[in-house]
Amino acid sequence: MAVPIIIENLVKRFGKTEVLKGIDVRIGAGEIFFLLGPSGCGKTTLLRAIAGLNEPDGGRILAGDRDVTHLPPHKRDMGMVFQSYALWPHMTLFENVAFGLEMRGVPKADMAPRVMKALGLVRLADRAQSKPNELSGGQQQRVALARALVIEPQCLLLDEPLSNLDAKLRIEMRTEIRRICKEAGLTAIYVTHDQKEALSIADRVAVLESGRLLQTGAPDEVYLRPRNRFVAQFIGETTFVEGRVTGRKGDGVEVETAAGTWLAAGGVGDGSGTAEAGQPVWLSVRPEAVRLHAEMPDGTPNVFDGALSGTVYLGETAQHDVELPGGIVLKALEVRPRRMVRDGNREPVRVHVDPSDVQVLAE
Numbered sequence: 001m002a003v004p005i006i007i008e009n010l011v012k013r014f015g016k017t018e019v020l021k022g023i024d025v026r027i028g029a030g031e032i033f034f035l036l037g038p039s040g041c042g043k044t045t046l047l048r049a050i051a052g053l054n055e056p057d058g059g060r061i062l063a064g065d066r067d068v069t070h071l072p073p074h075k076r077d078m079g080m081v082f083q084s085y086a087l088w089p090h091m092t093l094f095e096n097v098a099f100g101l102e103m104r105g106v107p108k109a110d111m112a113p114r115v116m117k118a119l120g121l122v123r124l125a126d127r128a129q130s131k132p133n134e135l136s137g138g139q140q141q142r143v144a145l146a147r148a149l150v151i152e153p154q155c156l157l158l159d160e161p162l163s164n165l166d167a168k169l170r171i172e173m174r175t176e177i178r179r180i181c182k183e184a185g186l187t188a189i190y191v192t193h194d195q196k197e198a199l200s201i202a203d204r205v206a207v208l209e210s211g212r213l214l215q216t217g218a219p220d221e222v223y224l225r226p227r228n229r230f231v232a233q234f235i236g237e238t239t240f241v242e243g244r245v246t247g248r249k250g251d252g253v254e255v256e257t258a259a260g261t262w263l264a265a266g267g268v269g270d271g272s273g274t275a276e277a278g279q280p281v282w283l284s285v286r287p288e289a290v291r292l293h294a295e296m297p298d299g300t301p302n303v304f305d306g307a308l309s310g311t312v313y314l315g316e317t318a319q320h321d322v323e324l325p326g327g328i329v330l331k332a333l334e335v336r337p338r339r340m341v342r343d344g345n346r347e348p349v350r351v352h353v354d355p356s357d358v359q360v361l362a363e
Helices: 043-051 093-103 108-119 139-151 167-184 193-199 219-224 229-234
Strands: 005-014 018-028 033-034 058-063 080-082 155-159 188-190 204-209 212-217 240-251 252-257 260-265 278-285 303-313 317-324 331-335 347-353 356-360
Touching: 005 043, 018 043, 018 058, 018 212, 033 043, 033 167, 033 193, 043 080, 043 155, 043 260, 043 303, 043 317, 080 139, 080 229, 093 108, 093 139, 093 260, 108 139, 108 167, 139 167, 167 193, 188 193, 193 219, 212 219, 212 229, 229 240, 229 278, 229 356, 240 260, 240 331, 252 278, 260 356
Parallel strands: 033 188, 033 204, 080 155, 155 188
Antiparallel strands: 005 018, 005 058, 204 212, 240 252, 240 278, 252 260, 278 356, 303 317, 303 347, 317 331
């Protein structure tokens, strides 16, 4: 049965370096929860502390109502999937998956149905007698998942499990991992630096940086309403526009920039919810929020004249650079692009950004 995982004021040091700086987070039972951040932010250290592979220097870890902070890994009812598949090449898939049960002293009569159930969850029951070298990388990763699932853990821990797969397989496995976790009814904690992996699989994500948890929320909430510049630039692409608050207009905030006046709906993304006149701020504008060649009625906010100064062609989409007055360059995403801008070709363009798509971030 899935259990909630509760982390309270967790601290971890390596020598004099504090790698985790008082992490507090609650992960719901049956939730797929992602720890997201750049290399060195502490996400793998946190996952290993939950697994029992790192002893914390402060705080505690609860699995349901059990304090597991100082329990050894095999007593935590947690399964772990690593970057490397670590399959025994001389064993069949059945034997690889059964290995964990053997180590736990499960009677042989009980092993076969549990192994076949785990292989069935990852859709490899018909390959039970195959060897790992007969499988693709994606299939081998499924076996590694089955090996973690067969012990019937309360929580599944995944440390960048797709990093060794090619791009196409990674996309296929995203859907599979979510399906497997939901069908097994597991709480899952998943470490990655791949934002698209997190956005496509997670129920909730936590963004870490330098050992601190900066923001937690549903993928769309963190993407659309980042609380600070780090989160905004780490989750997806964005353009930052420097400005200063001039006042409020209705429910929005007016910000003066080098390109002119912007209107942003709502308050400041750092959680304060307010913006005082004269306050220096940054505006965060996602490329997909910028409408090209916008024909808008007079008086519509956030309409600017500029010039296309460059294009990155990506096939089904293109990302354009739109140069506005004051040297501000917006990234604008176009689906099914019909224009290309080469060096020296500056096409005049009018752009529009809806106020609801402009996030105000405190400086």
